[in-house]
Amino acid sequence: MKTVSMMIFMLFFCAYVVNAEPYAVGSQIPSISLSDQHEQKRTVDKTIRLIIFSNNKVGSDIVRDSLNGVDEEYLTTHKTIYIADISGMPGLIRKLFAFPKMRKQPYSIYLDDGPSFTRDFPAEENKVTLLYLNNLKIQAIEFASLPDEVRNAIEKSKAN
Secondary structure (H helix, E strand, O other), X not given: OHHHHHHHHHHHHHHHHHOOOOXXXXXXXXXXXXXXXXXXXXXXXXXXXXXXXXXXXXXXXXXXXXXXXXXXXXXXXXXXXXXXXXXXXXXXXXXXXXXXXXXXXXXXXXXXXXXXXXXXXXXXXXOEEEEEEEOXXXXXXEEEOOHHHHHHHHHHHHHO
């Protein structure tokens, strides 16, 4: 009987995971801690007004170009965080190439290697996702394909 109950639970759980909908305007994002590129725990909390999210190489290049020349406090003062989903990156590539390159950046890059936290983030191919928040509730979602669009979103988040 326990085996049957467990199998039923697993079927429902798998169905939920497979059919999970991406976050939309009005969705509440949970507060969570992720490690950054320096292995420091960083918290996604209610003070954040903008999440910049990339889950591919093109997106991370767009973000890097948009943040070229900023200091280590730039994102913090703009109530913005950058989260990178690195789950698809092979471990050897991470260690030999990606992490050393990320560690050179003055700003924090929150890393989701699950992807557990970002699994439901909306995304478009070769674009950066911009999630505008108020108390961790999504107010708007945009997709950026140019560094200037990302930089403008960051400036807009400081004004809010």
